[in-house]
Structure formats: structure tokens, C-alpha cells
Amino acid sequence: MRLDELKENLANVETRVSAACDRAKRDRSEVTLIAVSKTKPIEDLKVIYDAGIRQFGENKVQELTGKIPEMPDDIDWHLIGHLQRNKVKYIIDKVKLIHSVDSYRLAEEINIQAKKKGVVANILIEVNAANEATKFGVKLEEAKQLCHEISHLDAVHVMGLMTIAPNVVVPEENRPIFHKIKELSVDIANENIDNVDMRIISMGMTNDFEIAIEEGATHVRVGTAIFGERNYSI
Ligand SMILES: *Cc1c(COP(=O)(O)O)cnc(C)c1O
Numbered sequence: 015m016r017l018d019e020l021k022e023n024l025a026n027v028e029t030r031v032s033a034a035c036d037r038a039k040r041d042r043s044e045v046t047l048i049a050v051s052k053t054k055p056i057e058d059l060k061v062i063y064d065a066g067i068r069q070f071g072e073n074k075v076q077e078l079t080g081k082i083p084e085m086p087d088d089i090d091w092h093l094i095g096h097l098q099r100n101k102v103k104y105i106i107d108k109v110k111l112i113h114s115v116d117s118y119r120l121a122e123e124i125n126i127q128a129k130k131k132g133v134v135a136n137i138l139i140e141v142n143a144a145n146e147a148t149k150f151g152v153k154l155e156e157a158k159q160l161c162h163e164i165s166h167l168d169a170v171h172v173m174g175l176m177t178i179a180p181n182v183v184v185p186e187e188n189r190p191i192f193h194k195i196k197e198l199s200v201d202i203a204n205e206n207i208d209n210v211d212m213r214i215i216s217m218g219m220t221n222d223f224e225i226a227i228e229e230g231a232t233h234v235r236v237g238t239a240i241f242g243e244r245n246y247s248i
Contacts, residue, residue: 020062020241020242023240024049024067025065027047027223027239031045031047033224034223034224034227038227040227045227045231045232045233046232046233047067047236048069048216048233048234048236049067049070049236049240050071050073050094050237050240051071051237052074053077053244056084056085059081062240068090069089069092070085070090070092071091071237072092072094072095073094078091078105079104091108091110092109092233093109093111093112093113093114094176094216094235095114097112097114097115097120099119102120102127103127106124107133110136111136111137112124112137113137113176113216114140115138115139115140115164116139116140116142116150116152118163118164121160121167121170122167124137124169124170125169128169134171135169135170136171137173138214138216139157139175139176141153141154141175141177141195141198142177143177143191146180149178157175158198158202158205162205162210165207165208165210168209171210171211172209174199174211174214174215175199175215175216176216177192178217179222182221182222185221185225186225188225189229192228192229192230195217199212199230213232214232214233216235217229217231217233217234218231218234218235219234219237219238220236220238223239
């Protein structure tokens, strides 16, 4: 019963992703669906894996490193939550993409740890597009400068931007935010900064992923709509 429910949720999300792509005249292959599995048990992740998903997102280092060995190794793991510098070493060679880089100091530590492991770390710059006091991320107007600075770190590759839009009742309200991030992405791409490209825009969650796709998201991070509500009290 519960397992069927998860599969049905995923199928619904898939349908909605495809419909949003159609509306935006984008090919479905331009949008990657990341299943955000934070707080959820391995059994649930396995159902979604068996249904074909290979992109999973987690927001905590400890939970992520606990889950990785429990799951098949053809998964691309995405670290989507705030990352402390002292934890970079635990995930550096285990994740496909770090979505949440918002300071040069963090990028520097990622560079050091990536070199130690002989890898190049793929990262996104997290932008606090609505300037919310409670959110991490750089201001819109700071993102370009940070890209220039990070471009000198040779074991770090900036692949685009990430944003967490405000938690609004009417998702349409976030459209201008997503639009601004897309514009910023084009603006930074036009600078042709060495070692920086803007092929990824990670934006859109359960509440607003369709609007984000319409405004140019390449990666949507969907948790609740796939796995159900999270229970933080257990
Ligand atoms: C939890 C989380 C998501 C998924 O949120 P839902 O509303 O459950 O889809 C996406 N991005 C980040 C950074 C998150 O922490």
C-alpha cells in the first residue's frame, strides 16, 4: 500500500514535470528531477530507485554519508543543504554536485579537500534571491563576483546557480524570483569566466517546481510530493 503510494506520487510528479516542460516548449530531457529523500527511510528510497530515479538529494552530511553505502552505487547524490567547512572532507568524493556554496571560504575548503582526493568538485552558487534573513546564500548582486573569485580554484568547477524560493501560499508569487535567477545565470555566462559555466539552474521544490521549470530550471529538487510529508519529531 505505502509502496504503491510512493510510486504513484512519483508518477504524478513526472506527469507534472512533463506538462510544465510542454508549456515552456522545453524538452523533458532538459530538466533533471532530484528526489529529495531527507528524513526518509532507505526502504522508501529503494522504491523510488526501483521506479527509475538515480538522482537523490540530501541536506545533511551525516544522513547523506549514512545512506550512501545502503543504496546502489549508480546513484548521483546531491548535497542540497548548508555545508559547514569542517564537514566537506566527508562528502567531497561522494557527491555529484554541491548545490549550496555561498562563500569563498567554503569554496576554498572544497578546493583543498578535492585536491587531497584527486577529484574536481562540481558546485553551484546558492543565491538568496528574495534576500530572506533566514536563508543562506549570497545576494543576487554578489553572485558574479563570487564566481570570479572561485574561478581561480582549480579543483572547483562552478556549474551554475541554486536558489530556495520563499515558502509562499501561491506558487505563482515565486515566478519573478525564478526569472531573476535565470537572468543572472545568462548574465554570468556572458562573462565567459574561466572554469565557470552556467549550464545548471537548480530551483523549484514541491510547492513551485512547475513555475521554476517554466522559468528555466534545469534541476528541480522535489521531496514532499514524492515521499510525503516529513516528520521531524521522531
Ligand atoms: C527539503 C528541501 C527540498 C525539497 O523540499 P519539498 O518542499 O519537500 O519538495 C528542496 N531543496 C532543499 C534545499 C531542501 O532542503
